[in-house]
Amino acid sequence: xxxxxxxxxxxxxxxxxxYDTWIVEKPYNPYTxxxxxxxxxIDLVGIRDDLQGxxxxxxxxxxxxxxxxxxxxxxxxxxxxxxxxxxxxxxWIRAGNRFFxxxxxxxxxxxxxxxxxxxxxxxxxxxxxxxxxxxxxxA
Numbered sequence: 319x320x321x322x323x324x325x326x327x328x329x330x331x332x333x334x335x336x337y338d339t340w341i342v343e344k345p346y347n348p349y350t351x352x353x354x355x356x357x358x359x360i361d362l363v364g365i366r367d368d369l370q371g372x373x374x375x376x377x378x379x380x381x382x383x384x385x386x387x388x389x390x391x392x393x394x395x396x397x398x399x400x401x402x403x404x405x406x407x408x409x410w411i412r413a414g415n416r417f418f419x420x421x422x423x424x425x426x427x428x429x430x431x432x433x434x435x436x437x438x439x440x441x442x443x444x445x446x447x448x449x450x451x452x453x454x455x456x457a
Contacts, residue, residue, distance in 0.1 A: 321353070321377070325361055327434060328377035328420045337364030337373065351396060357406035359389055360417070371414040382421035382439055386450055389419075389441070407441060407448050417441045419450075 325341065332339045340363050342356040355361055360374035378385055387393070392402045410417055419439040426432035438453045 324377040324379055324420070324422045327422050328362055328375050331420070331436065332362065332364040332373070332375065335364075335366075336368075337366050339364045357404070357410060359385075359404050359407060371416060374410065374415060374417045376417075376419045378419060378421050380421060380423050382419050382437060385419050386439060390448065390450070404448075408443070411441065411443050411448065 325343065329339050329341065341361065342363055343361040344354040346353050355376070356363070356374070359376050361377045362375040364373045364375070376385060376389075388401075389404045389407060392400065395401050407417060418441070421437040421439070422434045423437055424432045425435045439450050440453050441448055441450050443449075
């Protein structure tokens with residue numbers, strides 16, 4: 319699944335839930351050889367007038383475990399540099415905002431029509447530490 323597809327699918331789902339949305343991921347930069355996300359993890363934001371704060375979404379296909387590790391543990395960059403765990407997410411959540419990874423997975427029984435299902439991973443603060451939990455998304 320392409321990054322664009324999962325981003326558009328996520329945007330559609332946020333709109334279905336009543337959010338005004340904005341794509342905050344910058345396009346692929348050929349010089350840095352990567353896309354740039356808001357605070358290095360957010361592709362899409364949404365607001366609603368009946369909810370406080372901003373919801374941030376990182377949209378992806380089936381590879382959400384890799385994204386979870388990058389955010390919580392850091393990673394080694396393409397040039398061998400060590401990238402630490404995301405330092406912005408703690409502040410984002412403490413400020414009253416929410417953050418999710420939305421993973422779009424093609425599911426269905428053999429011989430039947432396959433449908434994309436949303437796998438939702440929410441990041442929260444637990445004892446002052448950012449942790450994640452899977453929720454029961456129904457998209």
